[in-house]
Each structure stands twice: as structure tokens, then as C-alpha cells.
Amino acid sequence: MEIDRIKKLIKLLNDSDLSHLEVEDKSGHIVLEKQISNVPPATAPVEAKTFEPEKTAKKVIKAPFVGTFYTSEQPDKAPLVKAGDKVEKDQVVGIIEAMKMMNEIKSDLSGTIDKVLVTNGDAVEYDQPLFTLKD
Template structure:
């Protein structure tokens, strides 16, 4: 893979909803990760929408929502939910685990790409809302956090 091909990959990821790309062949191992800006709020999302710009609304919706029982970690893309890095491995998180903003909570597989999903909120996992291997939609709640 040459520099032009890498630049093209970076541009494609930047223009897409993907947050991470892992590529590996015999000579090269490449990991590209897109940083996202998240605005956390202490008020319900319905109230946030009235005072924020559309870009901030979308980013806040991608990662977490405020609910009556706390926060939810939402799917930032459509894909297949996996609770652990492999079938034999322990899950990234279980009910009762504490997470921080950069804690990996699951993997979403989209188009044969495995994307590690970060909590992007701090708190305690109180409920896992999806089953291992389940297809999830963009914005679908995956975890409840308090």
C-alpha cells in the first residue's frame, strides 16, 4: 500500500460514518481512528435539541442519551454487536462494571470491519440492552449507565 492509497483511505473514513478502520496484510498493519466530538448534557435530549446546533445534536445522539434512569451508550453505526473480542474471551463489560470515557464496551462489525466502541461516558453499567451477535441500528441504545 502506497502513500496515495493511505491518503484515499483517510479521506474515505473522514467522509463516512465509520469511526475506525483496521487493515492488515503481510507487510503492513494499519489502524485509522476518527475522533468525534461529544457534548455531554445534564438535561434530557429533547431540551438539548432546542438550544444546540444540528452537528452537536447528532454527535450527542451517536454516543449517549440521557434517560429517566441515567445515560445510554448508543450504537454509532449499523452493525453486529459483539460483547467480547472473540467467542472464548471475557466480555468487555458486565453489569456492575465501572466505565470511563475511553473504556471499550463492545465491538460493532460493519462490512467485515470490527470497530471497538468506547463508552464516551463515565459511570456504572446497569443493563446490557442487546444480545451477543444481534444486529443493531444507528443510534440504538446498547447499554444503560448510571
């Protein structure tokens, strides 16, 4: 077997995922082997995301159960609270209808309503944030 052909076979083996190459023709027989490591190829490092808490942590009023949220006691009345309103602990901030019962939702915190996160008539889940408060 010619040296140029052997060099091409070595290159073929090195450029492939093969670990063993055996060639036989009229001019001869050659067996080539290479060691393959079990180390997986290196991957680019993943940039870690760091959690940075908000500068002013917000308090949240959450739904105590599943139901339909209403902003007021009657459809034609103004909302019980809106963004910018001050609320005290145990103040009614909304109504959740569950199993045909209207349940008052009372704030367990004092502060100022920063955002109203749900709208009148929205279906809400247990522990779903309804309002955010700021001090």
C-alpha cells in the first residue's frame, strides 16, 4: 500500500468519530485504531443570573381562595380601592364570589395601593396576587 494512501486513511480516521479503520485491497491490508476519550465536548459556560431584589420590596395582597373577583360590592358602585389609595389592616379591598357566596377580601397589611393586578370580573386562583402595596 502506498504511503500517500496510508496518510489519507490516517487523516480520514482522525477527522471522523471512528475509533477503528480496517482496509484491505490488492496491495495490502492495514488496521488503524485511535483512542477515544469519554469526556464530553466542552460547552460554552452559561452566564448565571443573579437575583437582585427590588430596591423597595413590595407587599402583596393575595386571593385567599379561588373565585371571581369584584372591585365593589355592587356593579354600579365605585371600586372599594384603586391605585394610590391608603389601606389599613382589615380594610375590605375587594369581593371574591365563590360557590355563589360573596366573600369580602380584607387587607392583611397597611400601606398604599401601588398596583391593582386584577380587573372586575376576573377569575382568580388561590394565592394569586391581587394588589401590590408600598409603604
